[in-house]
Structure formats: structure tokens, C-alpha cells
Amino acid sequence: MTTRETEHAEPNYWMVWVALLILTIVELGAAKSPMPRVAVVVSLCALALVKAALVAAYFMHLKFEKYALILVVASPLLLSAILYIGLVPDAITHLHWLPH
Amino acid sequence: MAHATTMNEVERYEAPLTPGWGKLMMWIFLCSDAMSFAGLLAAYAAVRMGNPDWPIPASKLDVPLTAFNTFVLICSSVTMVKALSAIRHGNRKGLAGWLLGTITGGAIFLGIQAFEWTHLVVHEGLSIQSSLFGATFFILTGFHGSHVLSGVIYLSCIAIKGVRGGYTNDNNSPVEIAGLYWHFVDLIWILVFTFVYLI
Numbered sequence: 298m299t300t301r302e303t304e305h306a307e308p309n310y311w312m313v314w315v316a317l318l319i320l321t322i323v324e325l326g327a328a329k330s331p332m333p334r335v336a337v338v339v340s341l342c343a344l345a346l347v348k349a350a351l352v353a354a355y356f357m358h359l360k361f362e363k364y365a366l367i368l369v370v371a372s373p374l375l376l377s378a379i380l381y382i383g384l385v386p387d388a389i390t391h392l393h394w395l396p397h
Numbered sequence: 398m399a400h401a402t403t404m405n406e407v408e409r410y411e412a413p414l415t416p417g418w419g420k421l422m423m424w425i426f427l428c429s430d431a432m433s434f435a436g437l438l439a440a441y442a443a444v445r446m447g448n449p450d451w452p453i454p455a456s457k458l459d460v461p462l463t464a465f466n467t468f469v470l471i472c473s474s475v476t477m478v479k480a481l482s483a484i485r486h487g488n489r490k491g492l493a494g495w496l497l498g499t500i501t502g503g504a505i506f507l508g509i510q511a512f513e514w515t516h517l518v519v520h521e522g523l524s525i526q527s528s529l530f531g532a533t534f535f536i537l538t539g540f541h542g543s544h545v546l547s548g549v550i551y552l553s554c555i556a557i558k559g560v561r562g563g564y565t566n567d568n569n570s571p572v573e574i575a576g577l578y579w580h581f582v583d584l585i586w587i588l589v590f591t592f593v594y595l596i
Binding site: 307310311313314317318321324325327328337338341342344345348349352353355356357366369370372373374376377380381384387388390 | 482
């Protein structure tokens, strides 16, 4: 089975690696920052999602896949999102319990 | 002849979806695995929010050491894409070398995790039975660690076949599929590290 069907210009993997490294350092800084706890949690979640998206898009080549395959992959993510949205009311109620 | 015509028809219809069944099957497996991790992380969030006395993770866990482990896993993802790139250019030695780097990265990750677990169990008295914190920590990191161990074994098999000349620039789909699995393991760790160690 050839994989040539999905040929595309090779991304600059080292740039992605640098971006992931910088985002990880920013995460470590954000975790200890004096910002309000809600802002820290939201920032850390956003940074983690950006890092995960970079891995999926460039290392897993999802950015270069056919649209139908991207939809196949996105469908369980939508279900996961619903799962987490279901936790939001609890999160809002209990966020003040998170460590400062 | 009739069979060939039928196969061409099948390929024509499957072409819009995927370049290969093997790759599609791996994606479907990863989607189902992602749902498993999503369930575990959601359960972790629910349990944690329901316990006001939840310890500060940084007070129990070695965050700098685990940040280094995250760095190792990210590096192993780069070596994995370089391995695929090498064989796509017909470079078998490059494939073997970069795969060895990836396997080494996975082994280092597992070694550091084993060290961390040993420290927590022996010195901190933390176990899967000691508290909800311990239970969620060991289940989440253990489930992920079992994926890393499986990945190391999987990539070792791919590397052995690669060294024996099993892959060429036109026949490298198994390397790409194994790479998908490895990057998924990296992706999941990025989330676990943030939710369990940093938040």
C-alpha cells in the first residue's frame, strides 16, 4: 500500500517542535502566575488544546488529510465536548475550591 | 477481469474518504481510545470538583521532572515524523536511526514515570487505595503509560522490519500508521500533564 496519495509539502517539524516547547514553558509559567485562578485554569486549558491541535495538525498530518477523514476524526471530539460542557455547571459552582 | 472491475469501483468510492484502510482503521481506533481518555479525564474533573480538600498537585507531584518527561515525549514525536520522512525518501538507515530515537524517548519516559511512581508509593505513601487523588492519578497516568509501553513494543517491531528492508519509499504505510499511534500518545500526555499536574 503506497502512502503517496496523501503527498504534500513536508511541514517544518522543527518549527512545530519549537512552538510546542515554548508553549510548554508558557504553561509552566502560567501555572505559577499570580493571575486569578479562573484565568489560570482557562489559560492552561487553552494552551493544552493549542498544543494538542499542533500535534494533530502537523505530526499526525491531519491538516493535509481529506476533508471526509477530518470529519470522521472530529465527530468523537464533538461528543467529548458535549461531555465536558455537561461539567461546566459544576465547574462554575466549585471553581473556588481549586488551589490558589 | 470482473473482479478487477469491481475492485476499481470499490477503490473509486473509498478514495474520497481515505488513502488506505489500515490508516482509516487506526484513526477509528484512536477516536475510540480518545473517548476512553475523555471519559477518564471527565471523571477526574467531576471527582476533583466534588472534593474541596483536594491536594495541590504541585505539592505532591514533581512537576519539573514531569515537564522534562513531556519534553522527552514531544521530542520523540519529532523523531517519529523524521523516521517517516526518511523512509519516504528511501533512506532506510535514517528510518532505523530516527525510530531508535523514538523508542529511546519512549523508554526514557517510562523510566522516569517508574521512578516517579516508586517515589510516590514508597516515600509519599500514595497508592491507588490511599485517596481519590491517588486513585485518579495512578489510573490516568497508568492507562497512558500502558499506551506508551505498547507504543515502544509496536515501534520496535516496525524498526526490526525496517532494518530488514521491509519498507521502501513506495511501501511505508505501516510506519505512518505506527506514527499516528505514537503522536496520539504524545497528544494525550499533553492533556494529562496539564489537567493532572498543572491545574
